[in-house]
Amino acid sequence: MTRYLMTKLIEAFIAIWGVVTIVFFVSRILGDPAVLLVPVGAGQQEIDNLRAALGLDRPLLEQYFQSLLSMLKGDFGISFQHTRPALDVVLERMPATASLAGLALLFGTLIGVAAGAIAALMRGTVAELIVMVAALLGQATPTFWLGIMLILLFSVELGLLPTGGSGTWLHYILPGLTLSVFVSASIARLLRSSLLDIMREDYVRTARAKGLMPRTVFFWHIARNALIPVVTMIGIIAGELLGGSVVIETVFAWPGVGRVIVQGIQAQDFPVIQAGVTLVAAIFVFVNLLVDLLYGVLDPRIRRG
């Protein structure tokens, strides 16, 4: 187990390092932040001074290794825009992102699991058809479009809910709903097909042949196995949502991690981009590690010694 965990941690570390490296060089290609930071009409001299002050005049590789070293110490540098530690700028957006992600995951999973189970158990009925059409639409509809439509309906037309921003629980409803639709649609479709596959398994026939009651057969033999891939999917979605949904946070002006990274890119605020992307990558890798461990609990075949 510890050995397995060690390998996984080393893999995680390498993955994050890879992301950091790519982000470092790609962001450098984007352009020169000093040009954006100096006051309008400033001369070349002022730009050069600022570049020197930010350390941007040194050779690229030197900058790269320098920032890697600092990152190892947890120092992502000072945000160019906010003149505060970049990590703080990103981290303080975490609660907004995490609470929205948690909400969407909770409702999305509850609705998705219920809908998927209904569709599988009521095979061949109108109920299955309705669930499956709804799920297909939910998965195929682009979230930004759905978000905008919801804003137009509930905020602009009906004036019931805020168009964007955060602060009260009312602000959670539309972005939460938009994300839940996607989450529940994905889960419903996967769970349905997974349940239908497992129902055909030989061991389900064995369970019935033992005289077990239908609910025992369903929960212990069918659902117990059908949920394994669903757990993986929930993990992947959780990783994505916790990194901040850039699209949703932009549409709803939600002050989360995704939005702060986009703003960092627009301003060429290298430290914020780096801190943000590293955090997102770390969360993603960490959640995946958790899913892996959970998988081992659910499926003894891949449990490691």
Added chain:
Amino acid sequence: MAPLLDIRNLTVVFDTPAGTVHAVNDVSYTIEEGETLGIVGESGSGKSVHALSMVGLIARPPGRIVSGEVYFKGRDLLKLSQRELFDLRGKEIGFVFQDPMTSLNPVLTVERQIAEPLRRHFNLSKSQARERVVELLELVGIPNARERIGQYPHEFSGGMRQRVMIAIGISCNPKLLIADEATTALDVTVQAQILDLVRDLKKKIGTTVIWITHDMGVVAGLADTIQVMYGGRIMERGPVDTVFEDPRSAYTWGLLKSLPHGGKRGTTRLYQIPGNPPNLINEPIGDPFAPRNTFATERCLRETPPLQQVEGSVPGHKAAVWYDLREELKKQEAKV
């Protein structure tokens, strides 16, 4: 005494997009208490479907029981309510299925899987059930049973998994044990061990057994009665020794011809009789084996021979034939 199981005119079909599959056609037979019946036949001959449909284990739809009665201890199983079937399965009729890898749930411990029917039917507590599970595993010959109950199916070898399956099948001391291809997935040595175990268990607990297999050799070593099925019908049945020595159906004869030592020894797989198994989607007319039967005549293709007592043979030796196979064989020899 009334037989333990009395199947009358059981007919089962599957409604599929390609048409109606006539899986089991007018099958009737009885088993006495304590008897071991070996059922053989090629793939698709209706062996599994007829056994599963008796206790409501085929999917309906697409499956449909068209007609028949299945008397078990005097009750017609086909008339039982769902609830009565739940109470019967596993308790009065135990099952052992093919391929213990796929027939055991990969994510539940062996203890749980064996304890389930015990707890369901006898309301045992967890610890009572555990004692019985250990006892059962010892009975089926799994060493260190107590240490192994917490393990999962993938931690057992194929033969050991099959023993676990058997433990599940006999856990509630069923009156009738139905084993469907229980040794097919195993290699010959392990297969022999499992057959020894079953013979041994029969002596100890005296269960009535239906042993379904492709393998004539297995039937020879295990069963009292053999029943040969083809195209969803019984072609021939009777005491094992009689049928092996004096087959009256051309199909049985074809199966036996391929066995070394007259089928008494060895565990050779069924010899491929030339031709294809019948297309069960067509309305069953005539002897299903006729198209592949070198002895067949016009009549065989048009009319289905009834399963009847073989004249001059021991009681219980029945065959579904229009012609006396021995006469036909003599004629053939004369031609050569």
